[in-house]
Amino acid sequence: MAGPLQGIVVLDLSRILAGPWATQVLADYGAVVLKVEHPQGGDDTRKWGPPYLTDTSGRATRESAYYLSANRGKRSLAIDFSQPEGQSLVRRLADQADVLVENFKVGGLARYGLGYDQLSAANPRLVYLSISAFGQDGPDAAKPGYDAMIQGMGGLMSLTGVADGEPGAGPQKVGVAVADLMCGMYAVSAILAALIERERSGRGQYIDLSLLDTQVAWLANQNLNYLVSGQPPSRQGTAHPNIVPYQAFQTADGYLMLAVGNDAQFERFCAAAGAPQLAQDAGFRSNEQRVAHRAALVPQVAALLRTRTTRDWLAALEAAQVPCGPINDLAQVFAEPQVRHRGLRMDLPHPTAGSTPGVRNPVRFSRTAIEYERAPPPLGADTRDELRQRLGLDDALLAELAARRVIA
Numbered sequence: 001m002a003g004p005l006q007g008i009v010v011l012d013l014s015r016i017l018a019g020p021w022a023t024q025v026l027a028d029y030g031a032v033v034l035k036v037e038h039p040q041g042g043d044d045t046r047k048w049g050p051p052y053l054t055d056t057s058g059r060a061t062r063e064s065a066y067y068l069s070a071n072r073g074k075r076s077l078a079i080d081f082s083q084p085e086g087q088s089l090v091r092r093l094a095d096q097a098d099v100l101v102e103n104f105k106v107g108g109l110a111r112y113g114l115g116y117d118q119l120s121a122a123n124p125r126l127v128y129l130s131i132s133a134f135g136q137d138g139p140d141a142a143k144p145g146y147d148a149m150i151q152g153m154g155g156l157m158s159l160t161g162v163a164d165g166e167p168g169a170g171p172q173k174v175g176v177a178v179a180d181l182m183c184g185m186y187a188v189s190a191i192l193a194a195l196i197e198r199e200r201s202g203r204g205q206y207i208d209l210s211l212l213d214t215q216v217a218w219l220a221n222q223n224l225n226y227l228v229s230g231q232p233p234s235r236q237g238t239a240h241p242n243i244v245p246y247q248a249f250q251t252a253d254g255y256l257m258l259a260v261g262n263d264a265q266f267e268r269f270c271a272a273a274g275a276p277q278l279a280q281d282a283g284f285r286s287n288e289q290r291v292a293h294r295a296a297l298v299p300q301v302a303a304l305l306r307t308r309t310t311r312d313w314l315a316a317l318e319a320a321q322v323p324c325g326p327i328n329d330l331a332q333v334f335a336e337p338q339v340r341h342r343g344l345r346m347d348l349p350h351p352t353a354g355s356t357p358g359v360r361n362p363v364r365f366s367r368t369a370i371e372y373e374r375a376p377p378p379l380g381a382d383t384r385d386e387l388r389q390r391l392g393l394d395d396a397l398l399a400e401l402a403a404r405r406v407i408a
Helices: 018-028 084-096 116-122 147-153 178-201 211-217 220-229 263-272 276-280 287-292 294-305 310-319 330-335 337-341 383-391 395-403
Strands: 009-013 032-037 052-054 060-064 074-078 099-102 127-132 206-210 246-250 255-259 324-326 345-350 354-359
Touching (some): 009 018, 018 032, 018 074, 018 099, 018 127, 018 178, 032 084, 074 383, 084 116, 084 383, 116 127, 127 178, 147 178, 147 211, 178 206, 206 211, 246 294, 255 310, 263 276, 263 287, 263 310, 276 294, 310 324
Parallel strands (some): 009 032, 099 127
Antiparallel strands (some): 052 060
């Protein structure tokens, strides 16, 4: 069977990462995603390289690895909607769409006649989602914003990095654009919720989603640590604020991540490490005591971990049913037997490169399986086919629009 969103049409007016990540997930789930891009250059991330995909002769294409990461399964329509003819084309596509996703500045699309009020008047079933840095209202609504500044402003960087007073101390951003990615995932769930509600009401609705709101919302236990205690959490490197020992430790030949989640696991860890007395120490018997006496316990655990190799520890702790794992680089990740077994790396046919690598969606449906058929498209690859099929434009009109640079 086709994916669970078969028959849903998504008009994607977003670019960079948060919106494209959301629409890629919707495409994975079986929706038809029409990615509308400006004919000159398209999505900014097409040029965010190197590295770039290379064609069959080894020359760089116009698709960066960054762009490839978030645009699988889509159709690219190169339409300049700053021109009236382009606006008309997008409006006609929106009339047929179930969902529209955009991330222009607040009010940016309304001046082209493509705002929610304008489009929903013709298509009241439209689910229209706007992604912005700060939301559609408030003192910062008109300001632009990117992931890194939102990680800082939204508190994540205050929690990420080496603790004050230690070598290398200071705030750090996360190694991927998590503010964008989490906003994209919230967008997916919001869209699906609105589509389900539409089945009852027959009406679409407007969804206002911001990077800052989502960044603050998903700080989870750290938010509540502050709201309950009144004390802002501090950076603790790889350590966990509420569980000890739960952090990266150096071994005789590398590092591992130790994740002791309860008192029984701590007792088994101490036995496996040849230090059962630690589990009986009055200061370490419960997690609450271990958190209170973190400064005394962690150096003792660190000294134990340095006595054996990472491989030895992984084997011993796995046998003792103590959660731990290696700290892999990406070459090691994709070489992991479990990652290979699950088939997370995949390749899709590409019109100029022959094929392009990608990473599978982690969701696995039992009946409506995800089918990966489309590589991230070259700019404008589907413009004429889609406008011909969906809007009934003939070749003469398409050629005229191309000559006037309305489409490409």
